[in-house]
Amino acid sequence: MSKIFALVPAAGCGSRMGSELPKQYMLLAGHPMIYHALVTLCASPEIDTVFVVLSPDDAYWLSYDWSPLGDKLQPLFCGGATRAESVLNGLIAAELERDDWLLVHDAARPCLSHKQLARLIEALRDDDVGGILAVPVADTLKRADAECRIVQTEDREGVWQAQTPQMFRTGLLLQALQIAPNVTDDASAVESLGFHPKLVTSSSSNFKVTYPQDVELAELLLGVRK
Numbered sequence: 001m002s003k004i005f006a007l008v009p010a011a012g013c014g015s016r017m018g019s020e021l022p023k024q025y026m027l028l029a030g031h032p033m034i035y036h037a038l039v040t041l042c043a044s045p046e047i048d049t050v051f052v053v054l055s056p057d058d059a060y061w062l063s064y065d066w067s068p069l070g071d072k073l074q075p076l077f078c079g080g081a082t083r084a085e086s087v088l089n090g091l092i093a094a095e096l097e098r099d100d101w102l103l104v105h106d107a108a109r110p111c112l113s114h115k116q117l118a119r120l121i122e123a124l125r126d127d128d129v130g131g132i133l134a135v136p137v138a139d140t141l142k143r144a145d146a147e148c149r150i151v152q153t154e155d156r157e158g159v160w161q162a163q164t165p166q167m168f169r170t171g172l173l174l175q176a177l178q179i180a181p182n183v184t185d186d187a188s189a190v191e192s193l194g195f196h197p198k199l200v201t202s203s204s205s206n207f208k209v210t211y212p213q214d215v216e217l218a219e220l221l222l223g224v225r226k
């Protein structure tokens with residue numbers, strides 16, 4: 001049976017967060033942000049190894065004690081200039097079997113729950129293509145001009161917000177990212193090959209910490225879960 005691995009791209013600099021420390025290392029509920037997602041991934045009995053893709057000149061990873069997370073963690077210092085490049089470099093370095101499953105999860109989504117993760121794996125492990133956690137858009141969508149004036153209201157019917165983990169067979173994802181390197185998520189690369197990844201319903205609690213105002217909500221959620 002194919003194994004399941006996780007890969008966490010963590011080689012970004014968090015420019016929209018505007019902090020000097022790369023955001024994946026910002027202290028959140030007493031730990032570096034990335035710690036929270038790693039705990040959840042390492043605790044999954046289904047996941048074999050959790051690869052962490054870091055910048056080649058990452059100066060922070062080695063200064064933390066990751067031993068409480070067990071022996072599933074494997075850092076790879078091969079991050080690239082974009083998220084897609086970091087995932088591709090990590091995938092190449094990890095040397096997995098083509099049929100193994102890979103769950104790619106942003107270091108910047110610390111609030112992933114055990115339940116959301118288990119639900120994704122359960123929904124996709126027998127799927128032909130793979131898929132992603134996502135939420136149907138609930139708010140009315142506005143198209144804006146350069147002056148932040150509404151140009152028009154967009155139809156939200158059938159529109160979903162993509163989250164991570166995004167779960168694909170290693171061989172398919174490798175091929176997809178080599179052909180479509182300019183994507184902002186893994187599913188887009190797979191879509192560009194003509195496949196239709198599955199949307200597995202998640203909740204907005206698995207949001208990406210992007211701006212300074214996101215930090216408070218993430219700390220609240222993590223605090224409540226303790």
Ligand code: CTP
Binds near residue numbers: 013016023081087209
């Ligand atoms: N990422 C990466 N390599 C890059 C860019 C991003 O591994 N060259 C990772 C980030 O560390 C993060 C995930 O991809 O875990 C999602 O990216 P994002 O939230 O956009 O983080 P940053 O790119 O760091 O932030 P920003 O876009 O604001 O600069």
Ligand code: MG
Binds near residue numbers: 012083
């Ligand atoms: Mg980015």
